[in-house]
Amino acid sequence: MNANDQELQILLVEDNPADAELTMDALRESGLVNTVQWVKDGVEALDVLFGHGATSAAESHRLRLILLDLRLPRVDGVEVLRAVRADQRTRRLPVVVLTSSREESDLVRAYDLGANSYLVKPVESEEFMKAVGELGLYWMLLNKLPGEAK
Amino acid sequence: MNPETSKPPAAGSGIQETATTPGSVPGLQAEADLLKAGALQSAIFNSANFSSIATDAKGVIQIFNVGAERMLGYAAADVMNKITPADISDPRELIARAEALSVELGTPITPGFEALVFKASRGIEDIYELTYIRKDGSRFPAVVSVTALRDDQNAIIGYLLIGTDNTARKQIEEDRKTLDQHLRDQQFYTRSLLEASIDALMTTDPRGIITDVNQQMEALTACTRDELIGSPVKTYFTDPARAEESIKRVLSEKKITNYELTARARDGRETVVSYNATTFYDRDRKLQGVFAAARDITDRKKTEEALLALKNDLENRVQQRTAELEAANKELEAFSYSVSHDLRAPLRAIDGFSRKVVVGYGDKLDDEGRRQLQVVRDNAQKMGNLIDDLLAFSHIGRREIALQSLDMDAMVKGVADELRAAESQRAIEFAFSPLPRAPGDAAMLRQVWVNLLGNAVKFSRQRKLAHIEIGGSEEGGEVQYWVKDDGAGFDMRYADKLFGVFQRLHRQDEFEGTGVGLAIAQRILHRHNGRIWGEGKPDGGATFRFALPLPAPDDHLSQGRTS
Numbered sequence: 001m002n003a004n005d006q007e008l009q010i011l012l013v014e015d016n017p018a019d020a021e022l023t024m025d026a027l028r029e030s031g032l033v034n035t036v037q038w039v040k041d042g043v044e045a046l047d048v049l050f051g052h053g054a055t056s057a058a059e060s061h062r063l064r065l066i067l068l069d070l071r072l073p074r075v076d077g078v079e080v081l082r083a084v085r086a087d088q089r090t091r092r093l094p095v096v097v098l099t100s101s102r103e104e105s106d107l108v109r110a111y112d113l114g115a116n117s118y119l120v121k122p123v124e125s126e127e128f129m130k131a132v133g134e135l136g137l138y139w140m141l142l143n144k145l146p147g148e149a150k
Numbered sequence: 151m152n153p154e155t156s157k158p159p160a161a162g163s164g165i166q167e168t169a170t171t172p173g174s175v176p177g178l179q180a181e182a183d184l185l186k187a188g189a190l191q192s193a194i195f196n197s198a199n200f201s202s203i204a205t206d207a208k209g210v211i212q213i214f215n216v217g218a219e220r221m222l223g224y225a226a227a228d229v230m231n232k233i234t235p236a237d238i239s240d241p242r243e244l245i246a247r248a249e250a251l252s253v254e255l256g257t258p259i260t261p262g263f264e265a266l267v268f269k270a271s272r273g274i275e276d277i278y279e280l281t282y283i284r285k286d287g288s289r290f291p292a293v294v295s296v297t298a299l300r301d302d303q304n305a306i307i308g309y310l311l312i313g314t315d316n317t318a319r320k321q322i323e324e325d326r327k328t329l330d331q332h333l334r335d336q337q338f339y340t341r342s343l344l345e346a347s348i349d350a351l352m353t354t355d356p357r358g359i360i361t362d363v364n365q366q367m368e369a370l371t372a373c374t375r376d377e378l379i380g381s382p383v384k385t386y387f388t389d390p391a392r393a394e395e396s397i398k399r400v401l402s403e404k405k406i407t408n409y410e411l412t413a414r415a416r417d418g419r420e421t422v423v424s425y426n427a428t429t430f431y432d433r434d435r436k437l438q439g440v441f442a443a444a445r446d447i448t449d450r451k452k453t454e455e456a457l458l459a460l461k462n463d464l465e466n467r468v469q470q471r472t473a474e475l476e477a478a479n480k481e482l483e484a485f486s487y488s489v490s491h492d493l494r495a496p497l498r499a500i501d502g503f504s505r506k507v508v509v510g511y512g513d514k515l516d517d518e519g520r521r522q523l524q525v526v527r528d529n530a531q532k533m534g535n536l537i538d539d540l541l542a543f544s545h546i547g548r549r550e551i552a553l554q555s556l557d558m559d560a561m562v563k564g565v566a567d568e569l570r571a572a573e574s575q576r577a578i579e580f581a582f583s584p585l586p587r588a589p590g591d592a593a594m595l596r597q598v599w600v601n602l603l604g605n606a607v608k609f610s611r612q613r614k615l616a617h618i619e620i621g622g623s624e625e626g627g628e629v630q631y632w633v634k635d636d637g638a639g640f641d642m643r644y645a646d647k648l649f650g651v652f653q654r655l656h657r658q659d660e661f662e663g664t665g666v667g668l669a670i671a672q673r674i675l676h677r678h679n680g681r682i683w684g685e686g687k688p689d690g691g692a693t694f695r696f697a698l699p700l701p702a703p704d705d706h707l708s709q710g711r712t713s
Contacts, residue, residue: 018499025506071491100494102541123497123534125505125527 009035009140011066013045013080014098015073019121023067023098026132032140035064042075046083049090063093065139068115070099070106078109085114092146094139098132194312201282201292201313204299207306209234209263221292221315223285235311236263240281240289247280267309270296279316291316349443350413350423353430356439358383358397370423370444372415383442388412388420400427400440413444422451479548486544493537501530532664536652539666543651546673551591558585558631561592562620565599569607577615578607585622588629588698594674595698598682601667602633602694608661609692610637627700628680634693639686648684671696 010032014020020038027036039045045068050056066084070077077097084090096117097110110118119135122128194202194215201218205211211233214226222238229238236244241261248261251268259268269276276296281289292313299308344351350367354360363378371378371386378386387393389411396409405428413421427442504527508520515523559582566580588595603618610616613636622631640648640655647653649672654665668682675682679699686692 016495016499018502019495022498022502022506025502100491100498102538121494121498123494123501124531125498125502128498128502129505 009062009064010037010136011045011048011063012036012038013042013066013072013077014038014069015040015071016069019069022125022128023132026129027136029129030133030136032136035140041073042077042080045072045080046075049080049084050087063090064145065136066093066095067098067135068095070097070101070110078113081110081113081115094143094145096135096139098135199314201311203235203311203313204308205234205263205311206308209236209267209309211235212308218313221284221290221313222282228285234263235266238283239266240283243280247278266294266311267296267298270298270309271306273298282313291320293319347443349445351441351443352378352383353438354383354397354440354442356401356437358394358440361439367444370413370415370421370446372417372419386413386415388414396425396427397440400429400442401437404429410447411444421446422448482544483548486541494534497530497534497537501527501534504530536664536666539664539670540651543666543670543673546594546670546677549591549594551594551677553589554592555587556590556592556595557587558595558622561596562599562603565596565603566618566620568600569603573607573611576607576611578610579615579617581617581619583619583621585620585631586624586629589701590678590698591674594677598671598674598696599633601671602696605667605694606633606635606637606692608637608663609639609656610635613637624700627702628697629700630695630697632693632695634691636691639688639690639692640684641688642685645684649682668694 202215204213245261248265294313384390384393423444682696
């Protein structure tokens with residue numbers, strides 16, 4: 001889906017529509033709205049990343065960041081992360097885990113699999129807006145990927 | 151001696167004067183006989199080791215040779231034609247002998263000389279023991295041979311008593327008797343020892359053939375002593391090869407201890423025995439065999455088996471309980487994960503979308519509408535805090551404790567600095583006294599200080615200048631710490647509610663909070679085998695104390711070790 005979206009720069013993997021909407025609100029408020037693609041589970045995420053041959057996100061180099069929830073229906077976030085790190089085309093792609101879980105085991109597993117950052121979604125909405133907005137700005141604007149540092 | 155010559159010449163040779171009747175001895179043969187008799191006579195009469203006493207028919211001594219003189223202390227002249235041998239014999243023996251002979255021969259015999267020679271007078275060869283009395287009155291045992299001397303008509307003309315001193319033989323006999331008695335005593339003693347044992351005892355020869363047993367061994371095998379002795383020991387055990395092996399081992403190692411065997415009695419009854427055995431030797435250190443004791447350990451065995459069964463049962467139960475606990479723990483983890491993850495999401499939506507309403511539609515709401523939306527948001531936030539605290543509380547129970555010696559001074563000052571920074575608008579005076587070190591989990595104990603100091607700061611906020619004292623001391627194998635404030639305090643009637651989860655002693659509009667802080671502190675201390683308690687009075691401040699056990703002095707390892 002949306003294979004023709006040339007603007008695709010952030011992949012948001014989030015099964016909760018309310019969280020997805022609030023996340024996109026926060027990114028929009030930071031001025032990053034046009035670059036987000038939202039998928040609702042791990043299967044869709046893998047499909048967007050690797051499923052369309054030459055037109056896949058991995059192939060087209062149109063992706064700068066994955067915002068990944070951990071608990072997802074069907075294929076969960078951990079599996080998506082593993083697949084991303086296992087693939088030559090995406091193994092350096094920044095992945096920020098965005099989750100409700102504060103479980104130590106989830107943190108350890110995420111970092112062991114190569115997550116770049118781990119953010120616990122704040123319940124308080126102002127904090128949430130601030131955290132996600134800053135996160136978007138940092139990874140999309142400040143952070144440099146290989147080949148961008150000049 | 152020549153039987154041809156012994157009788158008539160003996161009869162004649164006995165008496166020097168009366169018995170020699172030259173006319174009665176015919177021709178050359180008689181001459182030779184006489185010569186011979188003379189030689190014989192002189193040999194007999196000059197023997198110093200045999201007393202030869204000849205009497206006439208009445209018993210009056212006619213000849214008293216050198217041997218007699220030596221033994222009896224009389225000179226021949228003292229006795230010849232004066233006394234009879236009865237006069238130099240023990241009179242009581244004569245009486246006894248006379249009585250015995252009277253009974254034996256059925257005729258009354260007088261207790262005098264007759265008693266000495268009566269049998270000989272009847273042609274019965276008579277050798278017996280008697281006690282001679284010496285001239286000085288001392289006595290000695292003698293063995294005497296008595297012969298009647300007869301003339302040609304076979305009439306008794308006298309008697310010859312040849313005697314030897316029996317003292318040495320008597321002594322040997324006495325010694326032997328004493329020895330025999332001693333031996334019997336020893337045997338009795340040994341046997342008593344064997345039989346007194348509660349163990350079944352036996353001896354075997356080096357081939358394992360039983361040579362002796364006690365009654366317990368008979369009982370153990372239900373066989374008699376006679377059946378047991380001479381049979382191979384191995385046949386009385388359920389495992390003959392092992393029994394035989396035990397004998398071999400004793401022989402090679404000189405002893406074995408606590409060798410377990412099962413004895414099987416003839417009636418099939420089996421007894422587990424613990425078998426101890428040693429080799430034994432004679433005085434020349436020559437191996438005689440094996441001495442073995444078999445102790446009935448059936449009861450001990452039963453106890454051991456019962457204990458083992460109990461232990462196994464207990465282990466099984468522990469395993470089962472552990473598995474149950476692990477399952478329960480997993481469930482709890484799954485539950486708290488679910489709480490952590492799934493309960494927050496709707497709260498975020500409630501708060502997030504309330505905010506969206508305020509941001510997007512604020513101009514369409516009046517103040518009351520906005521206030522009510524704020525109430526929704528405040529409560530969502532509060533529920534978020536409750537969830538966080540509840541999770542923190544359940545985490546305490548599951549986390550592993552890493553014990554180390556804690557620098558409490560540094561820890562408390564660090565916590566106080568943070569609180570001061572967070573409450574920079576407040577005037578708070580902390581008074582620290584030096585704190586002893588204690589073993590504990592750094593992160594957990596820090597949490598205790600955060601909660602106690604946090605409470606002290608929170609509940610003293612109505613004071614213009616709040617005073618918080620922190621102290622500690624070591625006593626009775628534990629370290630105690632306290633935090634004292636001059637804040638709102640509490641009513642001791644409700645002290646039992648201080649440490650309950652979600653229990654609060656103050657209204658939410660007085661002091662915010664979820665009521666989990668002290669419950670967490672208590673849980674941490676319980677996990678350290680410590681305790682916590684508090685005292686206070688309304689508006690009179692509160693003091694919270696907690697205690698941590700110190701390791702025993704010799705328990706060096708307990709510090710810095712994960713428990």
